[in-house]
Amino acid sequence: MSFSSPFRAGVRAAVPIWIAYISTSFTLGIAANAYGLHLGEIVLMSASVFAAPAQFAALEPLASGKPALQIFLVTFLINLRFLVMSAALAPYFGRVKRSTLLLSSHLISISTFILPYVHFQKQSSELAEAERIEERGKDNFHYFLGLAATSFSVWVVGTGVGYWAALHVPSGFEEGLKFLLPGYFACILTAELKGKSALLIVMASFLAAVPGALLNTDWGWLVAALAIGTVGWGIEEWIQRGSR
């Protein structure tokens, strides 16, 4: 069995993603262990969800037996970004069977979206008129598959290895383990944040979450976050319309 050249190119392009995934999935495995989840549960989650922020976010609610509806809602809202990513990638896979596309859409994550998307955009700007994007759909798809399938495998295996490693951490490191999840989120958020509005929304949500959770353990912080995100966005839209 031999893999096509675009597939191999995708695998080569995925190496930086693997490096990032090894550390993050390892951290997820350790955090899952700290929250008392079973190895099979966190590996299943990595395989079926494959989305770091939503997985990290689900650990505490799962461990403390929060309502399933709340976990689904948070998962939905955090992962809603995939809607835009999946729609943006789809036109580059022309002439690939829909059933194949549906199955492979499971492999879309922030990292496995950005690299192929930039690659396809660059490629399409270099293509001659006759060689349209649609005609390259299968090559593009194989490139995506090489990149995303291997990254997915690294993610799932890394989670299990991280969990296993956490079993060998002696007691007395609870503070460090507790910090892993919020620390990971905060540092990722720092790298991603752009603009004053986003920063204000983050600060306000951070400050309102604990009082919200103390008022209502299950829904308080969630309602506060949704309200702040919506109001912050609404105010920014209003200001922008006023200045046009």
Added chain:
Amino acid sequence: MDPARIAIILGMGLVTFLIRAVPQLFFAGRSFPEAFERYLRYLSYALISSIISTNLFLAGPRFEGAAAPHRALALAVAVLVASWTGQPLLGMVIGTLLAQTLPWLGVTW
């Protein structure tokens, strides 16, 4: 393994799969209004920062007041390191080390 947890995890997987798969069927090639994309981004920022706060300062329904200053300091340092170096992982590692060692050092507030 807890069957209820397994069901929730599979439900999370289904929710996420639908979000990823639906555009392949209905929205291929369609770009969303910039304002809508920004709204989704802001919602996820708000949710993630709320999760940071509740995970850091709460143990179930209880506010962990004694540990809060250590953790807040470790978080601030982690964010600064991540911001200055552009390396989130480095920030997280330093923050984790700090969160672990401050109580050991007996630093009180």
